[in-house]
Amino acid sequence: MPAPSAPHTFDLARIGAGLPAVALIDELNLAEAAPAPRLVVEAPPGTGKTTVVPPLIAEHLAKFSTGAADAVDTAGRAGAADAVGREPGRIIVTQPRRMAARAAARRLAALTGSRLGEVVGFTVRGESRTSAATRIEFVTTGVLLSRLLRDPELTGVSGVILDEVHERQLDTDLAFAMCRELADLREDLSVVVMSATLDAQLWARRLGDGPQAPATLLSVAADTHPLHIRWAPAKERPLDARGVTWNFLDHLAATTVRAVEENATGDVLVFAPGAREVDEVASRVRRRVESSAEGGSDPNTAVEVHTLTGRTPAREQDAILRPRTDNERNRRVIVSTSVAESALTIDGVRIVIDSGLSRGTRLDTRRRMSGLVTTRASKASGSQRSGRAARQGPGVAYRCMSEADWASLPEHTPAEVATSDLTAAVLALAVWGGDESLLPEPLPAGPKRQAVENLVALGAVEEGENALQVTETGRAIASIPASVWSARGLLDGAALLSPARAAEAIAVIESDQRAPGADLSALLRQLRRSQDARFSQDRRRFASIAREFTAADEASASTVPASAATGSEAEPRHTLGPDDLGLVTALAHPLQIARLRSASDSEYLLASGTAASLPRDSSLQGSPWLAIAEVGLAGSRAIIRSAVPIDTETAELAGAGLLHTEDTASFERGRVRAVRRSSLGGIELSSTPIQAGPELVRRAIAESVRERGAREVLRPSEAFEALRARLGLLRRVFGRPWPDVTWEQLSVTLDHWCPEALDRIAKGSDPGEVDLVSALHTLLPWPEAARLDELAPTHIDVPSGSSIRLDYPDPGVEETSPILAVKLQECFGWTDVPRICDGRVPVTMHLLSPARRPLAVTSDLASFWANAYAHVRAENRGRYPKHPWPEDPLSAPAARGTKRSGR
Known part of the structure; x- marks a missing residue:
């Protein structure tokens, strides 16, 4: 078996000549570094880190792979011995943008004296210049994410360098979390993070094992110029x-x-x-x-x-x-x-x-x-x-x-x-199935919840008890190098039209070009006329992807563009038309299907329920329906950036998942009015009056109560409010099983505890005459209900023999003590205030004058008689001479009437 050829050797001195980052060569101290180091490189812009670090890491990993004696891991790190003798894999270097990836690859290839695509190459969306000999490959972060989802082990890769992490792009955050987790599973994988700002210590802790064991930090200063x-x-x-x-x-x-x-x-x-x-x-x-x-x-x-x-x-x-x-x-x-x-x-x-x-x-x-x-x-x-x-x-x-x-x-x-839509990020994490806690910062709860709802609507995930379950559709969407919306549009469009026509539509939607007057059809014509190279590449690429997910029947085969087979720029035999473009756009963005608002030529209501307007110079103004591909935000306004006209049938076909019919009713002026509404998301398609059934009637009155208040709609009697107040106190003191009788709770459960009363109101009965007291009694728990009058009595017997009504606080307030308003003379000889609720709640005494004006408020009668009574007696005995004002109220008989009456 022939020996493998030796890997290319990078001349680091030549590559780094004149660049401040050349200092990193000595700083790394290769002889003592781990076989697959985790490094954080801090270097300001212009130092040459993007040029120097990739070949530096490649050379370091090559030393260990060839079994060099000085490559022994002195720290005894597990897996070091396994790394020795392996063929070095590729070094992947991420850049946040396609332009930067291409430029960095060209520069490094020139410095190594090789042609681009040999030792040094690049891959960006729609373009790749690599070969079997490529050791360093510059890619956009999105390309790396796609590879991680397709091959979670990154087979054939020995090192990943994440550049410009300080920009905190969402794809970079995701790639960092995935590579950080993969490095724990693959000890032969080196991960390097490069930042141009002063947050390197934070990245070192993230990449390492926390504050106690951060990753190695290397830094280099820039040559400063005025x-x-x-x-x-x-x-x-x-x-x-x-x-x-x-x-x-x-x-x-x-x-x-x-x-x-x-x-x-x-x-x-x-x-x-x-x-x-x-x-x-x-x-x-x-x-x-x-x-x-x-x-x-x-x-x-x-x-x-x-x-x-x-x-x-x-x-x-x-x-x-x-x-x-x-x-x-x-x-x-x-x-x-x-x-x-x-x-x-x-x-x-x-x-x-x-x-x-x-x-x-x-x-x-x-x-x-x-x-x-x-x-x-x-x-x-x-x-x-x-x-x-x-x-x-x-x-x-x-x-x-x-x-x-x-x-x-x-x-x-x-x-x-x-700040961004997290839909694609949540799908990527669900497909990866890894540890979300390794992200530089957690996903915000609100946007994350909305992203999950989007993915469920797309059919990409299903919500399980503890995690999201990715569907086959979701895995297909995640594998397509486009937005999740465009990916879904490509899959559905290919099934309904053909791979070729769906691909051309998605290539237009994903184009970086601006749609003239927001007209996506005009952009399609412009791209065809200009023979835009990127558009042609995207069209072929998306067609190839679509065919993988579409049955290769004869109908589909007949619409495959000739360019896909021959590489030419010939148009497909069945050319994408405006109607097809509208359908695919609507399939990709169903929530952005929009209908023209009445009395306007440019204002539209989207299926999402929000509004957006066309630019003033748009030729689309007045179109009854639009499928919108892109919306811009300008302050409080949403501006339509690209769209295509569609008809009602296309809107309903593409937005089938948003179509729903709902019967609603309202209760106003003692009458229930019901309508049946058909809608496409937030767009109302039709509204027809109907006869309301019992359930709808009850919901309407209950909704009116919630909006306008129970006292205005139901006009409850004093007896009802008295019973509700007593139950409210028992709920506060004892908790369950006593019911929650606040109006907040009662208003949302009206159709459960008083359905018959609601039916009578709906038939025209005066709400004030409807028996709500009996309905409220149905909420009493059994057998505790038998002790209602014992625990929360309606009246209290006082020393004079009178039975005085207790006033209970409203269940909606914090006060827990009921009030006993009684004439002072009726309490002579009484030293302790009465207590209710099994003695847990003392009653608050409002002691009144013979004219029933308040003289004192107390929960401690003994203290009142000893300290305040003499002052009250002095002020009132002359004002009310016919009534008893004894010097010793504790020994005097309680009296209901005057001295003469003897009562």
Whole structure:
């Protein structure tokens, strides 16, 4: 058997030449490191950690795999001996964005002197450049997640390096938790976490075994260059109800041109919040630059304007990111989204223009909607952006805000787990079946609950007693490299139409391109005309995936696009039409099926129950029904970003799971009115009056009681309220089995304890004349009910012989002592207040004057007679001379009447 070929050796000195991260080579101390180390690398942007650390780890793991003598684990870690002699596996390096993964792979491949895809490669959604010889593979975090779910052991992988973890992207958090758990099961797997901020100690504890045994922490400082900050506030606020204002984009462009004029050298990097603003600012800068050139500017200082976003073609990205040559004299203005904020180094940049704005996904739990929102960036983000100007030399950063605005910015950008839709994350964790506690922070309870509800509605999970049970549909959805909504649309669309047509629809929905006027059909036509390479790749890829889940019958085979078989860009024989696109969009996003509101051309009600509006320039205005693929959030408004018209039949077909019919009734002015409503989620389709049955009538009156109050609707009698108060005291003192008779409880159980009374009210009887007392008696427990009058008597006998009514507190208040209001003279000789509820509750005495005005309130009669009575006697004996006021009330006979009456 031939010996395996030796793995490629990386020249670390050459790769790290001129980079601060080269110091990590000595710092790691390879001779004493574990065979599969867990490391946290703290290094600011621009130090070269993304370039140096992957080959450094590859070389370290190769030493142990070849059985080198100096690879003995001096700590005696279990599994070290097994690691010696193994063929080294691949090193996976994650990047938060496709652009960064591709750029990092190209740079490292160039430094190793190999072609991209040989020793160093990359894999991003829709594109892969790897081979059997690849030892270091750069991937997006989403690609790594897919592999972990498909192959939980990561077969053939020796190390995982999670870069830019400080950005706290949701996929990165998930990948960290899964790799952390896998490292406990596979002691030959090295896990490295790299952060550009000062939270490295926290990551070391997470990656290790807590505060007592953290992972090894390596750090390197950046070569610092001077950075000058200039403040360039706009005259008007940058955001209004519709988003970023045109005036602010003008200001951003003007500041950019001013920066070019004020600084003789250096390229300019401009940060705008989103792709639309990038295009607008670039267009404005071009017009200003061209105008300046026509005015006779020096041709040697010509300025090129580029845009850099996630949808920029790969060839243009590569041209912007590759090192500049001496022959390239033109200065560049590169207008970018946040893709250039941290993971990329753009050669030649010495000037940064920061809009101070950021765009990210936000979950609105109230409206059950997730969309892109533009907000003010954090100080941490602003510092990262400004630092791009001083990576390679002295730089200057223009911040389009005042110093006071800067001071008011939040310190840090919130982690995605706190702001994003968690549906895909919860599904991934359910499929993984691992330890959720290893996440950097717990999933928020409210969004997590909503995510579970979404997954149940998608048919992806079923709720068990202790955990979610993933269905076959759920596993299929999790395996598709698209959003969970698009994945479900692909599966259902392939079954109803064909894999090819469903795939093309999902490729449009998942496209990074903006739909003109929010019209998804217009975007489809635009993508076809432009022969967009990524769209074509996605169409073929999704078609291939769909065919795996669809029966390969002749009907499906007839619609497979020729491009899938031949690699050409020919259209499928049965082309996706607008109706098909609408159906797949509605299948993918059933809660975003929407109907036009009456008296409006642009306001729509979604099946989720929330409202959204079309842009003013949209050609879709007036469409009766829409299937919405994307919604944006602008303050309190929801804006439809992409949609396609559908008809009622398509809406009901795609939203079949949301269709329901409900009979409802209301009780107003003594009458019950009932209707039968058919709805698609929150959209009412029809409403028809019906005759209400007994159950519906009872629910209507009970609901009226809950909304308007029992006293207004039922008008209970004094006898009812007296009995309810007595039972309320017994409940507070003894608890169960005495019933809860607060109105909060009684109002939700009306149809259980007084159904006959409700029936009489529904037939027109005056509620005040209906016998509710007998109904309340049905709640009394047996045999305790026999002691009701003993435990909570209605009257108390006093020394005068009178039987005085007790006033019990309302069950809705905290007071527990009933009140005995009695004339003072009737209590002569009484030293102890009466007690009820088996002696547990003393009665509060309200001692009254002969005119029945209050003289004293006490729960201690003996103290009253000894201390307060003399003062009360002195004040009232002249006022009521006909009534007895003895000096010694304890020996005097109790009296009901006057002295003369003798009673």
